[in-house]
Amino acid sequence: MTFLKGAKRFLIVSAVVYILLKCLFLSGLATEYVQQVVLYALVMILGSLGLNVIYGYTGQFSLGHAAFYGIGAYSSACLTHAFGVDSVYAFLPILFFGGLFSGLIGYLIGVPILKLRDDFLAIATLGFGMLVRVLLDNSDKVADVVGGSRGFIGIPRITNLELVFVVLVFLVVVTRNLIFSKYGLFWQCIKDDELASTAFGIDTARMKSMAFSYGCFLAGIAGGLYAHLYTFLHPSNFDLLKSIDFLVIVIVGGMGSITGTIFAGLLWVGFIEGLRIALPSGMLELRWVFIPIFLIILMMLRPYGLLAQKESKFLGIDKT
Amino acid sequence: MEVLGYILQQLVNGLQLGAIYALIALGYTMVYGVLRLINFAHGDIFMFGSFVAYYLIAKWQMPLYLVFVITMAATALLGLVVEKVAYKPLRGAPRISLLITAVGVSLFLEYFLSLDSMFTPNYIAFPRPFDVVAYDLSLVAVTNIQLIIFSVTAASLFLLYLLVYRSKHGRAMRAVSHNQETASLMGINVDATISFTFAVGAALAGLGGILYGFAYPQINVFMGIMPGIKSFIAAVLGGIGLVHGAVLGGLVIGVSEVFVSAFLSSSLRDGVIFVILLLVLLFRPNGFFGKRREKV
Amino acid sequence: MKALVVTGLSKSFGGVQAVDDLSFSVGEHEAVGLIGPNGAGKTTVFNLLTGFYRPDSGAIEFFGKSITHMPPFHAVSLGIARTFQNIRLFASLSVLKNVLVPILGRIGYGPHAAIFQSKNYLDAEEAAIVKAMKLLDFFHLSHKADLLAVSLPYGEQRRLELVRALAADPKLLLIDEPGAGMNPREVRGLLDEIREVKKSFRLTILVIEHQMGLIMNLADRLVVLDFGEKIAEGTPEEIRKDRKVIEAYLGEEFTC
Numbered sequence: 001m002t003f004l005k006g007a008k009r010f011l012i013v014s015a016v017v018y019i020l021l022k023c024l025f026l027s028g029l030a031t032e033y034v035q036q037v038v039l040y041a042l043v044m045i046l047g048s049l050g051l052n053v054i055y056g057y058t059g060q061f062s063l064g065h066a067a068f069y070g071i072g073a074y075s076s077a078c079l080t081h082a083f084g085v086d087s088v089y090a091f092l093p094i095l096f097f098g099g100l101f102s103g104l105i106g107y108l109i110g111v112p113i114l115k116l117r118d119d120f121l122a123i124a125t126l127g128f129g130m131l132v133r134v135l136l137d138n139s140d141k142v143a144d145v146v147g148g149s150r151g152f153i154g155i156p157r158i159t160n161l162e163l164v165f166v167v168l169v170f171l172v173v174v175t176r177n178l179i180f181s182k183y184g185l186f187w188q189c190i191k192d193d194e195l196a197s198t199a200f201g202i203d204t205a206r207m208k209s210m211a212f213s214y215g216c217f218l219a220g221i222a223g224g225l226y227a228h229l230y231t232f233l234h235p236s237n238f239d240l241l242k243s244i245d246f247l248v249i250v251i252v253g254g255m256g257s258i259t260g261t262i263f264a265g266l267l268w269v270g271f272i273e274g275l276r277i278a279l280p281s282g283m284l285e286l287r288w289v290f291i292p293i294f295l296i297i298l299m300m301l302r303p304y305g306l307l308a309q310k311e312s313k314f315l316g317i318d319k320t
Numbered sequence: 321m322e323v324l325g326y327i328l329q330q331l332v333n334g335l336q337l338g339a340i341y342a343l344i345a346l347g348y349t350m351v352y353g354v355l356r357l358i359n360f361a362h363g364d365i366f367m368f369g370s371f372v373a374y375y376l377i378a379k380w381q382m383p384l385y386l387v388f389v390i391t392m393a394a395t396a397l398l399g400l401v402v403e404k405v406a407y408k409p410l411r412g413a414p415r416i417s418l419l420i421t422a423v424g425v426s427l428f429l430e431y432f433l434s435l436d437s438m439f440t441p442n443y444i445a446f447p448r449p450f451d452v453v454a455y456d457l458s459l460v461a462v463t464n465i466q467l468i469i470f471s472v473t474a475a476s477l478f479l480l481y482l483l484v485y486r487s488k489h490g491r492a493m494r495a496v497s498h499n500q501e502t503a504s505l506m507g508i509n510v511d512a513t514i515s516f517t518f519a520v521g522a523a524l525a526g527l528g529g530i531l532y533g534f535a536y537p538q539i540n541v542f543m544g545i546m547p548g549i550k551s552f553i554a555a556v557l558g559g560i561g562l563v564h565g566a567v568l569g570g571l572v573i574g575v576s577e578v579f580v581s582a583f584l585s586s587s588l589r590d591g592v593i594f595v596i597l598l599l600v601l602l603f604r605p606n607g608f609f610g611k612r613r614e615k616v
Numbered sequence: 617m618k619a620l621v622v623t624g625l626s627k628s629f630g631g632v633q634a635v636d637d638l639s640f641s642v643g644e645h646e647a648v649g650l651i652g653p654n655g656a657g658k659t660t661v662f663n664l665l666t667g668f669y670r671p672d673s674g675a676i677e678f679f680g681k682s683i684t685h686m687p688p689f690h691a692v693s694l695g696i697a698r699t700f701q702n703i704r705l706f707a708s709l710s711v712l713k714n715v716l717v718p719i720l721g722r723i724g725y726g727p728h729a730a731i732f733q734s735k736n737y738l739d740a741e742e743a744a745i746v747k748a749m750k751l752l753d754f755f756h757l758s759h760k761a762d763l764l765a766v767s768l769p770y771g772e773q774r775r776l777e778l779v780r781a782l783a784a785d786p787k788l789l790l791i792d793e794p795g796a797g798m799n800p801r802e803v804r805g806l807l808d809e810i811r812e813v814k815k816s817f818r819l820t821i822l823v824i825e826h827q828m829g830l831i832m833n834l835a836d837r838l839v840v841l842d843f844g845e846k847i848a849e850g851t852p853e854e855i856r857k858d859r860k861v862i863e864a865y866l867g868e869e870f871t872c
Binding site for chain 1: 666668687688689691692693697698700704705706707708709713716717718720721722723725727730731732733734735737738741780784
């Protein structure tokens, strides 16, 4: 099937990883908590992949990515609640819809703000992120079940290893195919030199919008998976810190590298959760003291990230 | 008549808040003018000012005038340190890296000061070293705090005006905001000018922190985030890089926020500010006083 | 029909009149040189022609079609391509990918074709690479196809700029200071290359150039600008003797 052309290696590696994880989960060696963290890492990879398309490839600095993650989470949770869904198969269209809705909002917001220069775009996305946060906090005035600042409880636990894997692998292949086509090429051109891009036939406004909407779509799907993994949503999960989480993963992994996003996602979540386990509870607050220091040092040494632009042959993500 | 009185009262309250926003916005706009950098950590410098003032008043019982002087000096120093340590090394780097670094500095300041060994993440009551007195002016009531805020802010603006438009340092600042390279060719020490700009902006934010403490006597290490963003929006609203823009923007945002809170709902307060931002960026990205720029 | 007709073109920035009531034309298959001292407004003219700036007044016609208010990304589809004075190659892309951009810009396949890698998409991509490699071959750059474009020596980067513009299949090619920063031997090689290109690709060319040795031997006609105004127009021989032109260049390097 041509959709999967060139992705054979990646599929094999993914299948192997899946089998290993499944055995790990079934064996009882991994506690419920660890299983949840693994799935959360995969969800974060998906969300960060979206930001990588927006920022890593196209160069649009968004500080509001968590807002779209939240929109996907809340909208899909509302739908499962409204339709009383509890099976994976019935959930799939809802998940997809949550992503589409996020992507649509991304598209609409993008129309005015993507024209802005990078620092203004940063502020605009930051502002939008905070606007969404305010709306979520007040959401119980619209529909009580959503809980507003009390939180949205009682979301069915539908997300499992199989669902996350299938969705993630599928979307990685989709993203990879886009990246290796003219779209990915044009996105990188825009990041390099927007003006020269227009001189060579690239409709930059349209391409930027496309990257942004697609990135928000991915964030929305990730949000939907997250909602049905932790079964509880609170607006504070979708604030600036969460947007920065995604940003750190994209930057650490390397702008413009799918492989980098995957590794960095695993590393980052592992690091954060590892600290939670390893550090005595008194030291926990130190996490957010060291993370910004790490970020600043990273900016001084490797502004484009660790694996910028490189894809892994081993994982089978590079272009055949 | 009562309605008019109510509106005027809210206007006064709004100007009080707006004056503080203006002081913070000035720092943003001046730094953006010389470096084209949005100093995300600026709101946290404002917060630091509040905390320094709190310490001086509550723990050391210092006389007020000393509190002002020392706090402003301390925040100016913090501004200088941040510039030298975090921003200067990245002078030639891609702009995004600077933005990310600024975000990093902001987070670091917040979380470092939120440690239990520092200021803790709790809300702390800011001690007012005087009693609140309200002066009844038939239609409105004005408190002594508001008078202090208005007069101190006006005085600072006047001094700032003298500095920026009538002094050698101010000329250097304006030259560097125009064109760094040309300014340095004309013998201006660009690095010193940038540092000086940071220091002045930070001192004003520190002043805002003290006044904020008087007006809204509950402080917290995360208190700088929202005022910081709103003040930045104010600077954009007035025209980023323009001093009079920051003042106008600050007052407009302050008044809008109080009006929305009074006449609509206080929980929508923050939401409206962002709507204002999006509208400004859409229709007049160069701000009220800014000129329409040609692309390329 | 003339390839390019410019009538009364004007553009000012702030108080500065960059281009002042400029009129000239370029016939099909002609090579016209746009010359003048520094700051005469030559690159501004290019930016106006390609839609980067909007003219304050005046009209631009391309093969009879008005392009006065054209959005810049339309230029390629209409058949106009340009190079940049200060080299604007795509820094994170390879030599091959830089050349692929204008080719793929004209190929129509939608995102769904890309996602599902339809036959249409695969064929189009392959054809694009073949075409790009042929072009690179012509310029003896194909052995460097996978190198990062900005890692090439300066002279080759300039030529790559030209290759990239040609990849857009233009009818009109705007070349902005192709010889800048090159030594005389490289300039002679470039001259031959441009002539060859013009012949093989049957192009109309408008060239901005400072180096008289290059432009005098390349252009059929010259248009001379000074302070945004046209001060002379004619064949290289006529221009060489034109007093106004000589005066305008007084104080500048004038090598024939």
